[in-house]
Amino acid sequence: MLQSMPEASPAKWHLAHTTWFFERFMLARQPGYRPVDARWDVLFNSYYQGVGPMHARPQRGVLSRPSLDEVLSYRDEIDARTARRCEADGLDDRDRQVLLLGTHHEQQHQELLLTDIQHALWCNPLRPAYRDDLPQPADAASPLAWRHYDEAVVEIGAPRWPDAQDFSYDNESPRHRVLVAAHALAQRPVSNAEFRAFVDDGGYADPLLWLSDGWDWRQREGLARPLYWDEDCAHAFTLAGMRPLAPHAPVCHLGYFEADAFARWAGARLPTEFEWEQAAAGSAVDGNLLDADVLQPQATPATIDTPRQLFGDVWEWTSSAYAAYPGFQPMSGTLGEYNGKFMNAAYVLRGGSCATPRDHLRASYRNFFAPAARWQFSGLRLARGAG
């Protein structure tokens, strides 16, 4: 029930909200539908102005009622009602779309559940572990290699669902052409050891490495290392509690500002989301994902001449502001609020993390967070010009 910051939500709220999504946007479309509890429409509405008022986000932690038991019963009840509607073949096209969308929505919240819990536990000076049975990540160095790309016109994004058969979010469409300039992309994400060198070199103390807003943020918050790193820069808080940092595992829990400052220090830059998608376009969605149940980024042995770890381990900050693709159309109706209205003051992250379900991802998938957000499994991969 705990809410450790306005951006995070209590676990119980995640459970109720994802179920409410099905009830409100699918079941309630049927005339005469009687909601399980009409008052919960306010409590578990996240941000959909189109369906009425909502409980203030920073106040989700005060919802001692309904109880966890009531929420679990609510989930069962909505599952049962949905099953009955399916069996009765009572679903129209829109229902089916909401049903599919709702499962993807719930997958997003599966990841947030973990990152919000990690943050909540970290706020406790006792630093309790979420699970005691997680493996210590493997660790093996591999040198940083670069892959070169010539200037090209690249197809970006996904055909618009549900016109197209394969699911994608509205913000991934339309598929369109982008001219990507010649450049080089690192074969793997930046590691803890590499980021440690930035820290040791005074990276957090040199304003010339930072964006102006980033420097102000760093000063105001007194930041000196990634979120969850111990002062010794040799341990970090994970879902398994405090753990030694694996030097060669991807660095994690960075804000955009830190990722950007590191890249500048390294004489490189962040890739655009188009450069990332071009690299990932042919690859299978595979890697250290939620399904692997490691729940921490880990080092992966080098392979020859192929970009590694594009999927899984850490979401990779790109330099692309989160914006509409040319011809972007939000989903119809209230669900148009799902993605489009957040296209400001955020950057795109790509590739998924060790907490993302494998079948939730694709090469065109666009995640986005504010540049000061650090509690996701967020890291970076370097890019640079072609010269």
Next chain:
Amino acid sequence: MLQSMPEASPAKWHLAHTTWFFERFMLARQPGYRPVDARWDVLFNSYYQGVGPMHARPQRGVLSRPSLDEVLSYRDEIDARTARRCEADGLDDRDRQVLLLGTHHEQQHQELLLTDIQHALWCNPLRPAYRDDLPQPADAASPLAWRHYDEAVVEIGAPRWPDAQDFSYDNESPRHRVLVAAHALAQRPVSNAEFRAFVDDGGYADPLLWLSDGWDWRQREGLARPLYWDEDCAHAFTLAGMRPLAPHAPVCHLGYFEADAFARWAGARLPTEFEWEQAAAGSAVDGNLLDADVLQPQATPATIDTPRQLFGDVWEWTSSAYAAYPGFQPMSGTLGEYNGKFMNAAYVLRGGSCATPRDHLRASYRNFFAPAARWQFSGLRLARGAG
């Protein structure tokens, strides 16, 4: 585990903190004492700088660990250890003092537990009740009568404990002489109906009735009636959920600023704490207290010529800033932080409420809160000059 505002604490925290008080200030005095969990010293220290660092007050809601079960076991364990120390006759004078002080301390938290829970439940749009079995308060009008007092030198306060045998807090001593000017004091607290007349007369809209800070506060917070009153001014949120307002019961959940503005509107003023104590000095501690298990203020039939409801129902705001009595000495050692360091920006309330244990009170008892605090059972009684 819920913390609805920085001033309130989670129920679990109250349980742990009151037990920690005994462990830290009594048991731990013994050389070689091994605490149940040394890390809890930080978590459950409220504000004692003298015993080390403390968990930030507004962050008490993030303490998902230790669990409620662990806290209850902690209480049992400390009880057991205390019992063993008592049986072994291992208590010295200071131990005995802390033991007695600790029980009074726990009584204070019993009241806070209820007021904090009421606030937390009220923050939930569902407005759930804490208990369903509470009676609707009786209601019977009685006219406002005044009792006159001539100028007098009055003995105020309590002899300093533990030099004196009877327990009192350090802020009640030394007992000393005060010259109290001639005045009149109302025989009963202000009622809901009387306060409703102030609201209806535009009392919340006339800056000339308010202290300057009070008016700014009212404007900033958009206040228009007592905390917990419904917009209709006919119902209010109680520990029994939403209830019709009893017109003749004492008005409750006022800040000092509202009590002061009402008194000005009524052509009167708040009493000083000395005037209050003078009136209460001879009376038995009796009334609608926690022991009555009503948990709401209620009207009391009129009696002739005696001040009523001095004890119980509502804490009564006085015009006295919370300050040291002449010759005040804080308790020795770290416990000196218990009361003395809060002698700023607060006003004294007297008399206890429907949530105060009877044996916690006395005529010299001084409660204190910031002038904007409204979530206690706080009301007022009028006073005026002698003329």
Next chain:
Amino acid sequence: MLQSMPEASPAKWHLAHTTWFFERFMLARQPGYRPVDARWDVLFNSYYQGVGPMHARPQRGVLSRPSLDEVLSYRDEIDARTARRCEADGLDDRDRQVLLLGTHHEQQHQELLLTDIQHALWCNPLRPAYRDDLPQPADAASPLAWRHYDEAVVEIGAPRWPDAQDFSYDNESPRHRVLVAAHALAQRPVSNAEFRAFVDDGGYADPLLWLSDGWDWRQREGLARPLYWDEDCAHAFTLAGMRPLAPHAPVCHLGYFEADAFARWAGARLPTEFEWEQAAAGSAVDGNLLDADVLQPQATPATIDTPRQLFGDVWEWTSSAYAAYPGFQPMSGTLGEYNGKFMNAAYVLRGGSCATPRDHLRASYRNFFAPAARWQFSGLRLARGAG
């Protein structure tokens, strides 16, 4: 025109406001009066809700219009109109009262003009002097002596003006009896050298010396010495620019919290305003006041057995919260807002400073400021119990 903080006002605004006071509260009482500029009623109204809306206090610095020339002409014009009214013998009793009140009001602003200018100049890293011709204060040590007082009933305050002939503010009346306990009062204010010893002893680093609100304030603001002291604790910013600190001159520019912490460290306490007034009651108003044109506190050679420097040098913080005397009646009409509505969250200072006009003061004079205010010429004198 500069406003360096919300609490301070631009010099130009002081000039216009004090003149507006005469126009609005005296001249405008005449039926058919035509104001110099009706729109200035909003600009130069400080806080009188009773005469209409007012320009926001923190925004006084944006008033580039009217220009200084226009304001000076305004002052001349109102002086001329007032003179014509006087010559025509057109003043009624109330007019005469406002005229007298207005001159005392203007004297208050004479002091604020200087303290606000000092603050504004200090905000400039160049630390420019307001005047270059001020003397370096004399300096001569004198030991700290104490004078003892037995318990006594003391007459405090002034008879209510204008019923009484001698002018006083409403907050000084009615004259009334107070029982003052036996105590001792220091013969002179605390000196810079004494306060330096507190700083050197870690006074700003020990929470046990501070009120809780004071400690929070100290932490939040990062305070480590009096306002205007240089880091070296050997120089301070004055109206004469940066100057060496005179060790034996009264320490100055302290908030209440610092004065209170110092007193605790010194094993003493602040006096009550009654103790101060009792000591000052018989004395002539004399000392290092505005008329001496030193504009800095200075040391005064010791005298035998008489309290020194009660008037002038520094306003002395008392432990008395600023509150109404028993039977207090605000001035009638809108001028009732002059003093009464500020009786919250402030402490009384007594005695005037090196920036106070001599004929503005009296033994019953009550100044008041918030406990965090430091930009006045505010210091302290110690008191202690009689024992």
Next chain:
Amino acid sequence: MLQSMPEASPAKWHLAHTTWFFERFMLARQPGYRPVDARWDVLFNSYYQGVGPMHARPQRGVLSRPSLDEVLSYRDEIDARTARRCEADGLDDRDRQVLLLGTHHEQQHQELLLTDIQHALWCNPLRPAYRDDLPQPADAASPLAWRHYDEAVVEIGAPRWPDAQDFSYDNESPRHRVLVAAHALAQRPVSNAEFRAFVDDGGYADPLLWLSDGWDWRQREGLARPLYWDEDCAHAFTLAGMRPLAPHAPVCHLGYFEADAFARWAGARLPTEFEWEQAAAGSAVDGNLLDADVLQPQATPATIDTPRQLFGDVWEWTSSAYAAYPGFQPMSGTLGEYNGKFMNAAYVLRGGSCATPRDHLRASYRNFFAPAARWQFSGLRLARGAG
């Protein structure tokens, strides 16, 4: 000397800062150079971390010293020193670059001087005019026409100066290819009358028209119309004081959020900066610019088949987040802080305004402001897909 908000600067500061720029970055490069006043390095450094500490931006209004006379003398002195260096042929390549850059820098501040003064005067309830001699803008309706563009690869930006001969800022380079999708662009900016229709249609009250951050901002600030519009939506505050709104003149003083919401309401969108530059690429820099001395946007008679008012009248918000072009290199040395470090949380505006000097502009010129900034002469032009 007045600073009406943290984002604006006092006129005196603009005068001193632009001169400091020449002294610090050009004159001071000469070994042994003696600055006019070394302490001013802190006062008039805007944001260059590379040359040392700086006076806090929101505190520029407290700089009563140096006086305006001293600043004007400073300007003369630096002009004279610069002239001597030029005559002595003492300029190397870098000096010449700084000299040219410094003049463009000063042109930027010429516009800011006007917009900051307008804001400062507007904060004064008297609403004084900056100038009384400005013409009332002409007004003539012209229908909204669209021009269609096919998909194309377009050359965007300017060759990097000083490698290239023509001056441009570093953020405009390198010149590079961008694939611009097929689209249509409005032939003229949105007018006051058109924006009035949005207001009348409840545009400020419908959350579904706004970005989420924009809606929060609108709610928090209570916005209901463009900055400077009177409540009657028929008059607005200008540099000429309050003026009737010219219905067909371009709407002005919008934030990005308002421009974006209007476009959505109109069934269109904002153009990208590439679309804008493609349209402007061939045009002469001409229009209602500073040189016209109108200082207000005005309507321009229709022309056939050519985009109008691309330059002048109002800066046009684009949908492009302010970001680096591929291969962007900041200027070398400290001047690299000029533009690059602000590439976050801002949007690009194009085309200049009625307060921009004509020879300051070019088709590749990129201005940028935060999405909530409204005090510039900022409006919009609509775009839409090609369909």
